[in-house]
Amino acid sequence: MHILSMVSAVIALVLAVFWASVGIGGLxxxxxxxxxxxxxxxxxxxxxxxxxxxxxxxxxxxxxAALVLLIGGVLAFGGDLGFLFGFGAVLVSFVIVSIVAGIGVRVAATVPEPEDQGGCSADCCSGGSDDQSADSCGTSAQPGDPAADCGTSSCGSCALQGMCTTEHAADEAVDAAR
Incomplete structure (x- = not known):
């Protein structure tokens, strides 16, 4: 048996298992x-x-796509030119996956965005409002602290996640330079 046929068969069969598990999990x-x-x-x-x-x-x-890959993988074991079935199945399956993923994205776009949980985001240290003075990190936000915009303390979880703007810190830098 030709080595290229074996390789294409194994690749097709591994991808078939992968896409079948993702498909079944989604269903x-x-x-x-x-x-x-x-x-x-x-x-x-x-x-x-x-x-x-x-x-x-x-x-x-x-x-x-998993079914196409399974059929192509089995046919790839068929001889010297079997690799055409294996690699052909991989190409066809990627086209199928790309099309249905695009459809899934469009359908997901119709789902309304979740409402904010308060504060900068639900993932912040405090998750509270801007006037909250203490948070779950055990520290308190100081006036002039860039994290005060976010409703968090100096733990900086919002800033690290890129959820708060740096406008406050930039304004302070401009004021300090004057």
């Missing part, structure tokens, strides 16, 4: 929002509901 709702698997875009990652809906819509296409 059953067990695919939770993550950074590695499923349809990941700004539209799907903004809420768990958008992620679940986008992946549920794309899941039948993922399963179809």
């Amino acid at each position: 059953t709702g067990r695919l939770e929002r993550n950074r590695w698997f499923g349809v990941r875009s700004a539209e799907t990652m903004r809420s768990a509901e958008a992620f679940a809906l986008g992946n549920k819509v794309a899941a039948p296409g993922f399963c179809a």
Whole structure:
């Protein structure tokens, strides 16, 4: 058996298992929002509901891609030119996955954005309002502290996550330079 045929068969079969698991997870709702698997875009990652809906819509296409890969992988074991089936199946499956992922992103975009939880974001140290003087980090925001804009203390979780603007800090730098 030709080595290229074997390689293409193994690649096709491994990808078939991957897309089948992503597709089944999306159909059953067990695919939770993550950074590695499923349809990941700004539209799907903004809420768990958008992620679940986008992946549920794309899941039948993922399963179809897995089926194409399975058939191509099995046919790739067929001889010297079998690699054409394996690599052809990989190409066709990537087209299918791209199309259904695009559809999933468009459907996820229809899900309304979640409301703010208060403060800068729910992921901040305090998660509270701007006038909150103490937070869960055990420190208090000082007047003039850039983190005060965010409703957090000097722990800086919002600033590190890029959630707060640096306008306050830039204004202070300009005032100090005068």
